[in-house]
Amino acid sequence: MSHFSKLSPEQFTAIGAEFDAIRNRVRADLGERDASYIRGLVKRQRQLEVGGRIMLMIPPTWPLGVAALSVSKILDNMEIGHNVMHGQYDWMGDPALNSKNFDWDSADTAKNWKQTHNVEHHTYTNVLNRDHDVGYGLLRMSTKQKWEPRFLANVPLTVLLHTFFQHFVAVQNLKIEEVLIYKTKTTAQLKEDFKPVWKKMRKQLAKDYVLYPVLAGPMAPFVFVGNVAANLARNVWACAVIFNGHFPEDVEQFPESILENETRGHWYVRQLLGSANFSGGRLMHVMSGNLSFQIEHHLFPDLPAHRYAEIAPEVRAICERHGLPYNTGSFLGQALSTWKRIFKLSLPTRGAGPVREELVTAELEPLRMAA
């Protein structure tokens, strides 16, 4: 909150206008360059996918096949899927690159993802109880989140989340914790919500773990293991990139009260304070879907992501002018900082409530889970 209180109302208005100006300028400039960029990338991704799947069937090229398929899945989900489903390329009018139609090579349905991500996460970024990405209902990611004994498992659960990321994301919109822990949702409702998710999950599982292995005949086990590896690589990478974008230690979380009378300027500042970048070369940016420019992405979620690198210096200058932080660091530095936060928050925060009592329950919790 500290940075919010430092700004005057005039400054909020000015910041809003300055960011709007960047957006409008880039928006007006969109054209052939952006269209060829995304089409070229789709083409490259499909080449890697087709090539990867073929190489998985031939023993000597198997490792290459795993690499190609992993990269293809990462591109599909991040620089293509995530960005297209944000509506970054809607202006092209191409049904195949439109946020309404696009679906990705992931267990999550496009529809559910757009709800939790585009609506909840991007509108209410880092606002507790509104942005489900703050901990995914699974982890404690902020001191402002009340400690519960289950958060002792913060670290192992984060490892699990990285491993099965696509499936966690797939069930994110179901808000399972509301059924299991808070009892604010019924099992019947959960079952109903799960139907479309299961339909997509099933298709994805069948494709990677039945159809392609069967088509490979005697090479089936290789293809099966190769697909497991590629999905795992994508899961871990995507999860790590996303965690780096919102959970390094200096990134702020906000109480719901911040949304009252929020102006466009306030919204921009909240996006800014709630996101973090990491540095890297062109390859790093493409592989992270340009979420290495998480700050720019949160300011302008529907501008084509390959433009973020170009506008980053301007964004940084605006931050400096108004004395706002611009959180950036190396990939590893941000990751380390994130894991530190996750570890720290698994323990009850000192001074926040009756720590002693919570510790007692906490000790009981693992026992109950084991039983």
Added chain:
Amino acid sequence: MIATSSPTRFLSTGLRRVLGSRVAAAMAAPHSVDRYLELFDPTWSVNEVRAEVTAVRHQTADSVTLTLRPNANWQGFRAGQFVRLTVDIDGVRRTRCYSPANSVHAGNEHIELTTKAHPTGFVSKFLRDEARPGMIVTLSQADGSFALPQQRPERVLLISGGSGITPVMAMLRTLCDEGYTGRITFLHYSNAAKDLIYAAELAEIAARYLNVELLRAFSEGAQCGELQGLFHREQLATAVPDYAEATTFLCGPPGMMKAVQKVWTEDGIGERLHLENFTAATPVIDSTNAEGDVRFARSERLAANNGATLLDQAEAAGLRPEAGCRMGICHTCTCRKLSGQVRDTRTGQLSDSGDEDIQICVSVPVGTVTLDL
């Protein structure tokens, strides 16, 4: 129609069956099979009609005639029908309707489209200046009820103006190709002889087929046409005395079409007149006041435009359109605008007046707007 079957066409039909199968779909899921086929050839597609431009001709200064080779998905057309052609211009997909001008007997591997570049015609200008052999375009299947009936009429009158010549050109060529013996009058209006598209071919057809009468009317100065000036009743009565007995096909600019229609209605022979409407460009309104109506086409509701965002107006009208952020970032509210102009509340920019996707939470209507909602 004459079935032309080349080996490649035969092969691609067999292949298409495999590619259209459920296994292929499951292998490509969640993407479409087309997306993978494009890796090999941009015209390959399971369902879409895509075509390669094989020749580009400029018959007049402001027109372009494209010869297209469609893929095997093209099902052919009836003379007079139109297709929707889609091209990407500076990254943006644009679709316009054009009537093929070729004979239906030219075979399914060949489509000829002619367009005249209007000063405001974004796509036609692009095609005239940029179309090159090798360019790939997307087409719809042929559509429209303006077409020669299967049972050919006994006497045919074809009236056209400007680039409205294309569908009736298809009719003329088709009838000539199939040895039609009834009488055909081809009455065409244009500004000047130099603007007449298909001039040489028309003259040649008229000389070769005794049942074809060519009447060219030029409106500018003293020209060597059979007729002078714009369409009017007396001129018609003198030039085509038996017009009331003919089955007439009409395509041209709105003013001319109206004049022709008037004569046919007054004579009580309206059912003998078939016409293709050119969609006239809607005037640009730059008023900031709330005017006109908001029409919700799918739910068949109408509300007077009150100047609020389309999302608010839709909700006020009792509709529940999908929405999320309500501030233009999530694209949940994206909806098809069928016609009319809107202003972006963030940038103040005015939209096109045509068919396009808009985010209704940040769009206010300027004048009457029709939404597919």
